Amino acid sequence: MNIFYLTLFPEMYEGILSSSILKRANDKGIVSYKTINFRDYANNKHNQVDDYPYGGGAGMVLKPEPVYEAFESLHLENARVLLMCPSGRPFDQQFAEELSTEENIVFINGHYEGYDERIRNLATDEVSIGDYVLTGGEIASMAMTDAIVRLIPGVIQQESYENDSFSTGMLEHPHYTRPREYRGMKVPDVLLSGDHKKIEEWREEESLKRTKERRPDLIKNKK
Template structure:
């Protein structure tokens, strides 16, 4: 995948040259390019923003530097993502969709917003969440990291991300490693049993339990199997029984 980033601060993307995403670039799985669109400013002061027509607070990014920056590289088949607080909220499903593209372009804004004509370049307006950042760089870094790890070959095994929280529709089950006993805390016996079917059932139940307790909203769209539905019914019954005892 080729990833192009339009930004005023290219150095803010240095974390993407480290760790797993950095190694993916070394392997040729990801081709990352940053473009400082201030280099395309045509005015004497090299400004990329101006006051909005009709008045109002703050400054807006002008269309010319963005359009000229886009013209500087090929993107005819790209998915062009505008980082915008008013955009659709980014989630795992969107990351999976983006990971299937051959090229992504991220436009990182600053100031109070964009000239509306910039949006004619865009295929997706995306927000990291219901809060406002000083610019789009941090949000773009998070999104690129989330997408990159889903590209085949970036992680060691496909299962590494298929069982992640949100990929399966559930929060991930608890995990343990050595030592078996640590400061009086013991690894659950089922994980030491070597019985793969029992381990699978334990993990599914624990994922359901954690999701029910912490993110019950995820269960509204979870495609539950008959086995999972029965486990959920048992968990809800146990939870209600515990509440009744307390009351």
């Protein structure tokens, strides 16, 4: 998979993309990352990428030309082009699974008040990571990258994500490790029993219990 980020702040990606599992996926040759600063495509002498909104109002609006030209510099024939946007499709685990099979993903990251409306025509999808407003799309696209890349075969072990919260449609069961008892808090006996059938049943029950308590909407929407 090739992932491209159209951004005014490429330096924001450095730490995330060169750490942990995202770095390992790149080292293994499974994913490549490239940031493109669309300020490099500003066609005016002050390298200005935003301008005042027609009709007046607060904030600056991203101009279409630098974003279009930065996108076209990629010469991509097939790509999922994701416009980061609070009014987009809510990002969730199913969406991450869908995107994890793509060959090319382009994130377009807004900043300031928002985009010139014509930039939306470049996108195959408009995506939101939640009902709140960030300063820019960079953090949203990093969170999405992390959720997508870990699902690509070969990046982490399949067993590690197939029972994750949301992948099963439920929240995950509790986990314990050593010591058996810590400050009076004990590991449930069933986990020490060695009875795999019972352990599996316990995990399913706990997963259901936790989902009912915390996210009853998931059970209601489960197909």
